[in-house]
Amino acid sequence: MPIELQTPDELVYKFYPVAGGVFNFKIRAPNDAHLALTSGPSESDPMLEVFLGGWGNTKSVIRRNRTKPDVVEVETPNILNAGEFRGFWVRWFNGIITVGREGEAAAFMSYEEQTAFPINYVGVCTGWGASGSWMIEGGPEFKTADCLTYNFRPVNNGCALIQFRGKSNCHIGLMSSKSEENPICELILGGWENTASVIRVNRVQPDRVRKDTPNLVSADRFTTFYVSWVNGHLTVRKDGPKGGIIIEGKDCVNFPVRFLAVRTGWGATGQWKITINENDRESIIKQQKTPGLLAARDSPAAPTLPTPQGWTAPPPTGSGPGCWVPASGGQVPPEAVPGGMDGEQLYIARARHESALIPGKLVPSHGVAYISWGGAEHPCTEYEVLCAGGGQWVPTSGGNIPPQAMPAGESEDGEPLFVGRVNHAGTITPGKVHPSHGFCYIPYGGQEMAFADYEILVSN
Structure with a gap:
């Protein structure tokens, strides 16, 4: 509409x-x-x-x-x-x-x-x-019935703008998997006949936070909520990232959020428009304060790098441990996370291609980051580099994604992608893990190469 x-x-x-x-x-x-x-x-x-x-x-x-x-x-x-x-x-x-x-x-x-x-x-x-x-033209609009069944959408950036029209019971769930299993953090906005709102963790009562919010939502117009979750802190604001706080709670989201889900029930139906925007300013500012992870196991420690001459680091983007720093032309931001080796240190990078956000490798001497897509290796002069983080490399295979694996992008179909790496032809080359395909794909020698056995980056 x-x-x-x-x-x-x-x-x-x-x-x-x-x-x-x-x-x-x-x-x-x-x-x-x-x-x-x-x-x-x-x-x-x-x-x-x-x-x-x-x-x-x-x-x-x-x-x-x-x-x-x-x-x-x-x-x-x-x-x-x-x-x-x-x-x-x-x-x-x-x-x-x-x-x-x-x-x-x-x-x-x-x-x-x-x-x-x-x-x-x-x-x-x-x-x-x-x-x-x-x-x-508004965002894609959809409806939810009076049935308390969640509708899922993949996320990887720590915030969402949600527009809701309904008489009551705007339910929002943050989850690590596409299911209603724990861990889960739930928001009920305009519940109890549109009189109160709560934050509920793992469906344990009493609710973690409860506030009176009379007439918060409306069946006649869309109400806009800005929901952000960073460092465990969950915040809901009215209208946008600078709006007044409706409800918030500390230590409510202490798990990797890979899916956002919405539903209605208890006599209410709803109309929704959801915007997932990676470049949100508030999320960027908060994540600059996120403590980094330990250096990646079995990788050399990231060297102390001078800031490239004539370059001022832009604000980081993304969510979770570490942060994604925009760069270009072979620039290696300070505290870049090493991810492999091919005659020189390779770093973990990601770039946009064909409506997807794809993890890959930064090769500083080439002046580009490489990502794999559609059977080919694609050079990207503009990219983002994972900084101030790292985690651990865990061996796995197929579509077996460890619970603490860190989402680093998404496919053109909205499926979360993860950071993987493979030992190939005397190199250690980072790339993307596509869970539904059951492979880690690496960009190498102009091609996209698939491996069923690989290492995946997980948080500690």
Whole structure:
């Protein structure tokens, strides 16, 4: 269901959370439809703005940090219309921003941001004599019946934005497996006929935390909850990562969370939209404080590395022990976790490819990280490196995933992927473990190679 809204002639942005690297919308306005791409729900640097139909509906531009000259300018006469909706899309990946028309694959504007930043929100507004009607494509929506049966979704990043519409009993479960077995941490928001909320651990009563929350949810509109779990601490906020705290509890999630599940019951049904966004700012900040693991067993200790000249480390992303630090061009961030050896130290890295987030190997002398996908080895100049962590390497085989294995990515189908490594041709090469396939895949010699016996990285 799209979000419908009106924007007056006042150039004040209304912000909406986004994920997946795409924002689809329709706009009906005579001129000057403006969008802001930001990390948080407000105007702040860094920020990219897209202006459609500016200068009397004659041209469109991309502007960086509200500073002229514009970084992109394109003649687009009559691109907007006051009498009909026109559809557009904005996409971003690895710092490349593209803008196109609905139904057209080719972009009419594109820009490469040299200092890429996480885009978590898009703001919309109109101005310069124009008001507008918008239809914004929301996240995938689904329903839950009155049956207390969980619907599962894989997660690996320590936070989620959840939109719920129902009269009561918004149930959210955090689990290490796709089942209702312990360990499990459950949230009941708007329970007891929409009067109270609780945090329940392993279904043990009394509940770990209970708060009165009268009229928290509604059957008439979506209520937005921001749920985060870092270092065992569970927090639920209203509206977004900077919203007021509804309920929180310490030492509630002391296990690796691989699945988020939702359900309704006790006379209630629900409609849901869930956003899993890896680049959430609050999660990043908290995880910078996460203590690291012991160095990986049987791997050389990570050397003390100087910060590469001219490089300032971006904020880490991800969750769990250690953190994932963005890097590029062969850069090895301080405290990078070693993962193998092939004539030089290899490090544990991951990169995005074909809608998947894939663990692989960083080869510093090559200036790239390599991941395996579709039978081939793919070099990636932009990647993330596991830092300030490590754990232990545990021998295993097939799809046997130890309970403490650390999720490090996900397939294009949403299945969690883990870090594995293989002793092959005189090398120790890290790669990805794909549980449903029963193999560890490594990038080697231009190929994707599969091994049924391997070592997997687990937390201590």
